[in-house]
Amino acid sequence: MTLATQTGKLPVERRGGFSKKLSGILEPYLYVSPALVLIIAVMLMPLILGLSYAFRDIRILNPFSGGFVGMAHFQTLISDQAFLGALANTAWWTFGSLVFQFGLGLILALLLNRAFLGRGLIQALVFLPWAVPTFLSGLNWAWMFNPVVGPLPHWMTSLGLMAEPYNILSDPDLAMWGPIIANIWFGIPFFAITMLAALQSIPKELYEAASIDGATTRQQFVSITLPFLAPTIAITLMLRTIWIANFADLIVVMTKGGPADSTQIVASYIFTQAFRRLDFGYASAIAAVLLVLLLAYALSVIALRRAMTHSDN
Amino acid sequence: MASIEIANARKSYGAVDVLHGIDLNISDGEFIVLVGPSGCGKSTLLRMIAGLEDITSGDISIAGNVVNDLQPKDRDIAMVFQSYALYPHMSVAENMSYALTLRKTAKEKIADAITNVADILGLSALLERRPKALSGGQRQRVAMGRAIVRKPQAFLFDEPLSNLDARLREQMRTEIRKLHRRLGATSVYVTHDQIEAMTMADRIVAMHDGIIQQVGSPVEIYDHPANIFVASFIGSPAMNFLEGTYETKDDNGSDGAGICLSDGSLVPVLHAQGATTHQAATLGARPEHITIVSDANSGLAARVDLIEPMGLSTLVHATLADKPIKIFTMDRPDYAVDSTIHVSFDMEKVHVFDTKSELRLPPITEPHPSHRD
Numbered sequence A: 001m002t003l004a005t006q007t008g009k010l011p012v013e014r015r016g017g018f019s020k021k022l023s024g025i026l027e028p029y030l031y032v033s034p035a036l037v038l039i040i041a042v043m044l045m046p047l048i049l050g051l052s053y054a055f056r057d058i059r060i061l062n063p064f065s066g067g068f069v070g071m072a073h074f075q076t077l078i079s080d081q082a083f084l085g086a087l088a089n090t091a092w093w094t095f096g097s098l099v100f101q102f103g104l105g106l107i108l109a110l111l112l113n114r115a116f117l118g119r120g121l122i123q124a125l126v127f128l129p130w131a132v133p134t135f136l137s138g139l140n141w142a143w144m145f146n147p148v149v150g151p152l153p154h155w156m157t158s159l160g161l162m163a164e165p166y167n168i169l170s171d172p173d174l175a176m177w178g179p180i181i182a183n184i185w186f187g188i189p190f191f192a193i194t195m196l197a198a199l200q201s202i203p204k205e206l207y208e209a210a211s212i213d214g215a216t217t218r219q220q221f222v223s224i225t226l227p228f229l230a231p232t233i234a235i236t237l238m239l240r241t242i243w244i245a246n247f248a249d250l251i252v253v254m255t256k257g258g259p260a261d262s263t264q265i266v267a268s269y270i271f272t273q274a275f276r277r278l279d280f281g282y283a284s285a286i287a288a289v290l291l292v293l294l295l296a297y298a299l300s301v302i303a304l305r306r307a308m309t310h311s312d313n
Numbered sequence B: 001m002a003s004i005e006i007a008n009a010r011k012s013y014g015a016v017d018v019l020h021g022i023d024l025n026i027s028d029g030e031f032i033v034l035v036g037p038s039g040c041g042k043s044t045l046l047r048m049i050a051g052l053e054d055i056t057s058g059d060i061s062i063a064g065n066v067v068n069d070l071q072p073k074d075r076d077i078a079m080v081f082q083s084y085a086l087y088p089h090m091s092v093a094e095n096m097s098y099a100l101t102l103r104k105t106a107k108e109k110i111a112d113a114i115t116n117v118a119d120i121l122g123l124s125a126l127l128e129r130r131p132k133a134l135s136g137g138q139r140q141r142v143a144m145g146r147a148i149v150r151k152p153q154a155f156l157f158d159e160p161l162s163n164l165d166a167r168l169r170e171q172m173r174t175e176i177r178k179l180h181r182r183l184g185a186t187s188v189y190v191t192h193d194q195i196e197a198m199t200m201a202d203r204i205v206a207m208h209d210g211i212i213q214q215v216g217s218p219v220e221i222y223d224h225p226a227n228i229f230v231a232s233f234i235g236s237p238a239m240n241f242l243e244g245t246y247e248t249k250d251d252n253g254s255d256g257a258g259i260c261l262s263d264g265s266l267v268p269v270l271h272a273q274g275a276t277t278h279q280a281a282t283l284g285a286r287p288e289h290i291t292i293v294s295d296a297n298s299g300l301a302a303r304v305d306l307i308e309p310m311g312l313s314t315l316v317h318a319t320l321a322d323k324p325i326k327i328f329t330m331d332r333p334d335y336a337v338d339s340t341i342h343v344s345f346d347m348e349k350v351h352v353f354d355t356k357s358e359l360r361l362p363p364i365t366e367p368h369p370s371h372r373d
Ligand SMILES: Nc1ncnc2c1ncn2[C@@H]1O[C@H](COP(=O)(O)OP(=O)(O)OP(=O)(O)O)[C@@H](O)[C@H]1O
Pocket: B013, B016, B018, B036, B037, B038, B039, B040, B041, B042, B043, B044, B045, B192
């Protein structure tokens, strides 16, 4: 360390001169400049450009649009019933999907963590839903819920859950469950695989020591497994929350936000505004609000976690 | 405290037999050391006693009760793992009290037990720390403490010192022995370090390839090894082995036996039980039972290969009858490499092994092992 700084300083002192000094200061920045340029070009510029649309009137079909409108979009937004409904739907969609994805994923991981015949094959199969394009899985699930071509309504009728076979995707009270179920199916592998990886990193001897100490399987789960999984659980739950909240593909494919906006989430509402009504300005304003909400969520989770780990040590 | 009886215990993993019929009686309060090379099945046997591994056939009893089908927690034993297996999310105190808490022991009782054990092991200042904030030696102590707090019937140790440096290992060795004297608990201690075995054991159980080779006190195992494996495994520097034939002088049977080495030189030995003349035999001589003599007529010629000073003593590496041998001496010899020295073997101390069966053929003057105690 000291050697490096010394050799770095020496030529500057020896040669002196303003331009030499300046190039010495600039040198490290020049080295990172390609990366900086790239980041600014592909990440920062689009973000700023997109945000700037939120303050402009940009409607593709109106050649006279493009002017600066200030906070007008945001004022409209506050009283936009469709947007407020979409906000509530987003919460439902996100946490409905997340709870089941996580719960079932964890159970699956615990099952896969035991030795049994054909474990390798099952592990590979579990990953499959993740590999199917979302567009395809959305179509598939939409068909499955359709009584004309799909089996699900008939099964539910036989089980007595439904009076007669009909499509829940066309029932405003139940439609949200369609994409949620598809999303649960789609998201379980993510949790199963990450939890399994975390489980497999727990040393076996800890369980052996605990079984000698007299801990039952449940007590071992609480005092060994859970503390080991906690960091992974925290980070994956946070990532998935943001991911699912932004994830409109299944909804757009299965219900297009309908019927009567009953499955419209903020992300699909942005899609509708931008690509159906072709109002890019308003869509950008909604996107900006969603960005702020998710950022606030992420920051509060990180703060919470930091507080917890600090009180831990 | 309890005795442990192991009767014809076997273990196989599928078609692989790991333990072939182990018989061992460990008496109450005894400190037994299982020793043997890597992969000989020591850990497997220990884990079978602990209940972490099924018993393929045979019986294991603790305090007279067969425990084959008992869960580890119902066997009332404690185990110290090589990796220590401390619970990383619990403090030192919580680690040590975990078993007591699970048994719903009264809080004051737990606190008393922890204070007491922490005192014994010098952990009092560390009770609130997490394992990751401890040194290797301290973790080792916590693992010991966790075992002691419960006052189990027996302690099982699986190479508990192998992650420590040499000095600390030596120190912990004596501490574990002192602790054993203080608690008097039956202990089974697994190691592949023969020095640990020699210094700590009441009785050593030498294992090889899933078979017990010999059971005996350290001195007995050292002085009267049952076969070539035990003789070579116990003792450092290791015993020298020289192959040859067993010869007797026909005219005078009482004092004329020897091993004829490959170069024709004869090393006199005591008459061996069950040995037949001309049979293939191996001479076993510990480095300290070979002396360098100045008189060329009373010794065999050997060529010096290397002088290894070890502080207290010196180890001379030499070649005798084309075989490398090591000679232990308290002198400070300064032979040149490749110079010739003369060595003589202590006739009373060297061993004769049957080369084929590898068993030791004890001298006729030695009582049969089963009559000795
Ligand atoms: N689960 C298993 N399946 C198959 N073979 C096993 C299994 N566990 C252990 N073995 C085999 O059993 C034999 C004994 O293993 P064990 O762990 O008891 O050896 P060890 O004497 O403790 O050796 P070390 O000194 O290296 O710890 C080894 O040959 C090992 O390969």
